Amino acid sequence: MMEIAIHIAFILVSAALALNAWRLLKGPSTPDRILALDTLYINTIALLVLFGIHINSMVYFEAALLIALMGFVGTIAMCKYLLRGDIIE
């Protein structure tokens, strides 16, 4: 039963990724694109965790942690750039 649940979850998360990608391409404003990218990172974490459960291996945890960290830093850096026109003052 869990296998079926995981497959349904794969479909849902992939659809979510597709919606994010659509918003990333469509825009219309820069903050919209940054938000889409941020959501894309978080959904990728979901996908990695699901894949980890699926193949019963913990090696993907580190990748998920790194994506979480770098995604946050990237979002903050881009917002800072929009706010100040500069990242490191």
Next chain:
Amino acid sequence: MNIALEILLSVLIITGALFTFIGSLGLARLRDFYTRLHGPTKGTTLGVGCLLIASSIFFSTQGDGFSIHEILITFFLFITAPISAHLLAKSALHLKVDSLVPLPDEAIARKNSQHKPYQSLD
């Protein structure tokens, strides 16, 4: 694996994936940037949190001891999601991104975007 555990895990996985999907649906479907911001910050964060807890329970019951390091990512996401949302809203106001409702008093936005050496909410 017994059946009760399997049902619990399936429910957690489906709930998590559903919330993740709904958060992204909000991102694609709502009509202005500021309302779009609500979907990902709330829905997606809880959805991924559910999935991570499911993963934690799953690996803890596989027989090689406890696995609670997924909690780390969950906490991290719950702490960082509001900060990203706050900064995104701030930069959108700074750029005067269109909204369905009139943007708030410009004076607040302009004063606040001036450079300050130390500001706690930045």
Next chain:
Amino acid sequence: MQRLLPHPLLTIILAIIWLLLNNSIAPGQITLGLLLGWAIPFFALQFWPTKLKVHKPLTLLKFSYILLYDIIEANFIVALRILGKPEKLRPAFIVVPIDLNSDFAMSILANTSCLTPGSLSALLAPDRKSILMHAMDVEDVDVFIHTIKTRYEQPLKEIFEE
């Protein structure tokens, strides 16, 4: 004491994070975690300009419980609004006056308001007397402000300020 152990709480939190990262509670890892937790605050001291004091730990527990409940409730509310008709939403920018003094309490308030039903903090006024929030679907502005003030600001004021 102050000089040898600058930030005891941070030490414990860092040790716990170290153990979680390694996913083990072996004695060696605990020692290493405590050592790191003792050493790192010396380099991070300048990020903590003011000392943090928790006055009422019980209120803090109750506040965390309320928050957890609200996060889950908020998700269902937001999910329903997303699945409903987007035209029916009534978004609004609302200026919420706050009378908190400490930076920490203010940032906690701004962060918690992001995770709770339909609100999002957007700007802190330069004089630190109000936060501009965006609400997704608001019926009555006064009720919204009242909820934020009584449900989140009051306990925070009790916990971090006297």
